[in-house]
Amino acid sequence: MQNFDLHNPTHIVFGARTVARLDELVPTKARVLILYGGDSARRTGTLAEVRAALGERDVYEFGGIEPNPSYETLMRAVELIRWEGMDFLLAVGGGSVIDGTKFVAAAVGYEGDPWEIMETHGATVRGALPFGSVLTLPATGSEMNSGSVVSKNATKAKLVFSSPHVFPRFSILDPTKTYSLPLSQVANGVVDAFTHVMEQYMTYPADGFVQDRFAEGLLQTLVEIGLQVLSEPDNYNARANLMWAATMGLNGLIAAGVPEDWSTHMIGHELTALHGIDHARTLAIVLPANMEVRREAKRGKLLQYAGRVWRLTEGSEEQRIDAAIARTRMFFESLGVPTRLREYGIGASQIGAVISQLEAHGMTALGERQDVTLAVSRRILEAGL
Template identity: 70%
Template sequence: MLNFDFYNPTRVVFGEGTIARLDELVPADARVLVLYGGGSAERNGTLAEVQAALGSRRVQRFGGIEPNPSYETLMKAVELIHREGIDFLLAVGGGSVIDGTKFVAAAVKHAGDPWEILQTRGKSVSSALPFGCVLTLPATGSEMNCASVVTRKSVNAKLGFFSRQVFPRFSVLDPVKTYTLPPRQIANGVVDAFVHVAEQYLTYPVSAAVQDRYAESLLQTLIEVGPKALATPQDYDVRANLMWAATQALSGPVGAGVPQDWATHMIGHELTALHGLDHAQTLAIVLPTLLNERRTPKRAKLLQYAERVWNIRDGDEDARIDAAIARTREFFESLGVKTRLADYGIGANAIDALVAQLEAHGMTALGEHRDLDLTTSRRILEACL
């Protein structure tokens, strides 16, 4: 097992009716800005429930944070905070709203150009406004980590940053709030959580038995509850397990003391930036092909994955790896998430621009061994067609 430094200060308040506890979680004298996405939080009554729980606090709203939150939109929130003297943020939504809130929290306190936060991957962040979350979409795990990804539309860049300054103070997780989500969002959430675990698990062995079993249990849980979440949208136990699995997928313990990949995410980010695909769609496209391309350095973990997650024990080693990768692709497809670029109208003429974007953003040595170069990324993208 590799050395690690694990830290996660986020308080999780989980269960039905827990939005009412915002009254005890948000400082009584706070001047609050509630950040949210589209109109669903308003239509389904979540914003009204949040407002009621905040009581007599001074509360303002900032809506319109997009899926793949844009730098341009978020900077409008920064301006509002400076103008109105806001001192506490509350994200109400899924991973995009929470990621966006993290950037806003850091940008408000940043002395220079806020774009530096993303250009330096968070190294320039020294402080941030405090914030909490009300999670409405299980997917990214942003509600319990210190990572954020933001898109700057004007330069076609989708970049991430990390900083301990942007851990949420608390996150309220009520599975009931997921009942009315469209099937596409639930399916995307399952894929997103699955690939988060895979990026930390499908690398190479380092005798990290606890982390391996933890990862495998999360993958098996997602395989079990993902289809059920689509088939029975108001099954509380199913939605609760999906919500908690998605949170745990990227809250720290799975990746502590083990090598991590994240090449699927880096390649996927460029697909979103240039073609507007959902984040999870890009992951479903890239992961199966990347696993096949990297089957040699990942061989031991792919065989372990085949046996422990998919119960594949018959055939020679290559046949078992083939079967595990095929089952992964089939799982994504069974949720309604397509796994080929052609499914989204993207052809071979798009590859050059995608590779150029990877180069422009310094994504030239990816993967757990930092040996996945642009030539390999091109091969992966071509195999995704």
Template identity: 65%
Template sequence: MQNFDFHNPTRIVFGKDRLAELDQLIAADARVLVLYGGGSVKRNGTLERVLANLGERAVFEFAGIEPNPQFDTLMRAVELVRQERIDFLLAVGGGSVMDGTKFVAAAAPYDGNAADLLGHGFAGLPVTEALPLGTVATLPATGSEMNMGAVVSHQGGKWPVMSPLLFPAFSVLDPTLTFTLPQRQVANGVVDAFVHVVEQYVTYPANARIQDRTAEGILKTLIEVGPITLAEPENYEARANLVWAATWALNGFIGAGVPHDWSTHMIGHELTALFGIDHGQSLAIVLPSVWKARKNQKREKLLQFAERVWDISSGSEEERIDQAIAKTRAFFESLGVKTKLSQYGVQAHQIGDVVSALEAHGMVALSEQGDMTPEISRAVLEDAFSD
């Protein structure tokens, strides 16, 4: 096992009817900015309940954070924070709203050009302060409710934003708030959580048995409850397990002391930026082809994944790996998520645009071993294009 530090300060408030506790979670004299997206939290009553439970505090609203939150939009929120002397941010929504709120938290007290906060990747932001924030999560997918990371879109790219200062102080996870989500969003969320896990697990062995067994448990849970929560949107137990699985997929625990491979996410980000493909859909397209291209580098963990997650224990090594990849693809497709690039209207000649974007954004040494070149990324995309 590799050396690691593990620290996660986020308080999780989980279960039904917990919004009333917002009044105890935020200082009574706080000036609060509630940030949200396109209006679904208004239509389903969640925003009204949040505002009611903030009591007599000075409360302001910022609406319109997009899927794949845009830098320019977030900077308008930063202006409001500064103008109204906001001292607490509350994100109400899914991963994009939470990610955008984290960026606002870092950018609002920053003295320099906020665009300079983009481009630091996983190295962390050069900031010494950030506004405190909390979240009311309405979509199980990204794990942003319990981690220090975000992704912000700007000038055609998607930029990781990381800092220990961006852990939410608390996150309210009420599975009933997710009951009205469209099936497409739920399916994308299951895929996103699944891929978060395997990019910390299907790498190479580090003898991290606790992390491995936890990762395998999350994956098996997603396989079990994903189809149920799609078929039965108000099945509380299934949805509760999905919400908690998505949180644990990326709260730092299973990634402690083990190698990571975020190449599927980085390639997927470019597909979203260039073609508007949903984030979860982009991951379902890329992951099987990454594994096919990286069989030798990932062999031991792919075999472990095949046996422990998919119960595949017979056949040659090659056959077991191929079965595991096929089962993973079939799982994504069973959720209604297409897994080939051509199914989203992308043309073969546009693969070169994706590779160029990876190079332009500095994503030229992807993978857990830093050896996944642009040429390999091209081969991955060509394999992912069509059957």
């Protein structure tokens, strides 16, 4: 096991009818800015419920945070806060809204050009406005971590920052708030959470027995409920377990003490940037291909994954690895999420452009052993055709 630090101060409030607890969680005298995404927060009544829970507090709203939140949009929120002096932020939405709120929280008091926050990946962040979240879309884990992804439209840059200053003070996770989500977003959430866990698990054996068992438990849970969350949208227990699995999948716990990969995400980011494919859908393409191409480096963990997650115990090692990768692919496909570039009309001739983008962004030595060179990334993309 590797040495590690683990420190996660986010207060989770989980369950049905918990939005009303905002009244105890947000300081009484706070001037609150609610940040949200599209129209659904209003249409579903969540925004009204949030406002009602906040009672007599001064409450302002900032809507329109996009999927893949943009620096340009978020800086408008920063200007608004600097002008109006709100002192508490409340993100109402999914990972994009929470990620965006983290950037806003760090940028408001930042001395210098706030884009530096992204360029330094958070190293220059010295503080942030306090904020909480009401999660409506389980997927990214942003509700219980200190990371954020922000894009700059002007330069097409998509960067990650993290800082201990941007853990949410609290996050309210009410599974009933996910009942009205479009099923494609729910399916994306399952794939996103599954892949987060795999990035922290599918590396090489490092004697993190607890971490491996926890990761496998999350994967098994996602497999167990994956179809049910789509076929029974108001099945509380299925949605609750998806929500909790997604949060636990990327809150630092299962990564503590073990190696991490993240090459699937890095390659996937370029597919989103160049071809506009939803984040989770890029992962469904890249992850199985990545396991195929790197099967030797990942042999030990692939066999463990085959045995423990998919209960594959028959046949040779090669057969079990093949079967585990095939099961992964079939699982994603069963959720209606394609796993081939050709499903998006992308062919071999377009791989070069993706590789050029990886090179331009310095993504030339990815993975748990930094051995995913551009040549390896090319083979992964070819395996995903």
